[in-house]
Amino acid sequence: MFNVQKHLRHVVLALGLAAASLTAGATVLPTYKIDVANTATSDIAYIDFVFGSIDGAAPVTASLSHFTGIPLSELDRTGAVSGTSDGFIIGNAGAYNDLFLAVDGPFAFDLNFSEGFLGFASTFDSNSFFSIVLYDSLSNVIGDPNGALNFSLSKTGVVVTSTSSLLSLTPVAAVAVPEPADWVLMLTGLVFVVYMTRLNGRANARRLAAAQATVARAIA
Known part of the structure; x- marks a missing residue:
């Protein structure tokens, strides 16, 4: 679980840096x-x-x-x-x-x-x-x-x-507008983050349910 969360943090950080670079690297004339x-x-x-x-x-x-x-x-x-x-x-x-x-x-x-x-x-x-x-x-x-x-x-x-x-x-000064391909890359990354978050959430829910069942059996 720790490795998954760590990986997600790295993905989010990378997406943030990518978003910042979409306009930073482009030259836009005023x-x-x-x-x-x-x-x-x-x-x-x-x-x-x-x-x-x-x-x-x-x-x-x-x-x-x-x-x-x-x-x-x-x-x-x-x-x-x-x-x-x-x-x-x-x-x-x-x-x-x-x-x-x-x-x-x-x-x-x-x-x-x-x-x-x-x-x-x-x-x-x-x-x-x-x-x-x-x-x-x-x-x-x-x-x-x-x-x-x-x-x-x-x-x-x-x-x-x-x-x-x-x-x-x-x-x-003009505002740089990212190219469509850049937006596709960003959206793909965001979809991946959402998917991994939900997947991790389901795994945690299953662990919690199993723990609750174990406690219930011990009490019984």
């Missing part, structure tokens, strides 16, 4: 919440989203969503761009994919990257690049022409570089 300064006072009239990659890069998409503030007006798109002002998706296929918007007033949006590039073997460390470029009402670049906000994507994650105070970025 949602980047981006706020753009008041365009009336900063003279931001246009915002340009550029996404490109080098040869051999893993396919990645950048999703722009949850736009708040002044409605946007799309002026142009080039390459792997889809969607509307409710939400745009830009792919990294080739060297240049572009979405050009006219803006009027302060606004904000969310940026998410698909995660297929994480752990992807490539000749170069950083193989995809996403940039946000700002323009004034005369179509002049505001700040760095390479981007006021730049995201360099590599197999180990995303490196963000900001060159302008007109854009503020807040990463919001």
Whole structure:
């Protein structure tokens, strides 16, 4: 009986460690919440989203969503761009994919990257690049022409570089969701624990009944 209980404790401990590792080992990219300064006072009239990659890069998409503030007006798109002002998706296929918007007033949006590039073997460390470029009402670049906000994507994650105070970025951590196969493993282990517990309980009940019968015979 002692060995069974000891084994059950080991199984429960192992299941607990497995549950903790389901999310601990997974890399989940955050949602980047981006706020753009008041365009009336900063003279931001246009915002340009550029996404490109080098040869051999893993396919990645950048999703722009949850736009708040002044409605946007799309002026142009080039390459792997889809969607509307409710939400745009830009792919990294080739060297240049572009979405050009006219803006009027302060606004904000969310940026998410698909995660297929994480752990992807490539000749170069950083193989995809996403940039946000700002323009004034005369179509002049505001700040760095390479981007006021730049995201360099590599197999180990995303490196963000900001060159302008007109854009503020807040990463919001995502919660890792275990894969279905992980849940199956966990449930199988739990079923085993329940089965062994009940089996041990029946054995104890039989021992108790036998002891009671022995005492009854001795009294008689």
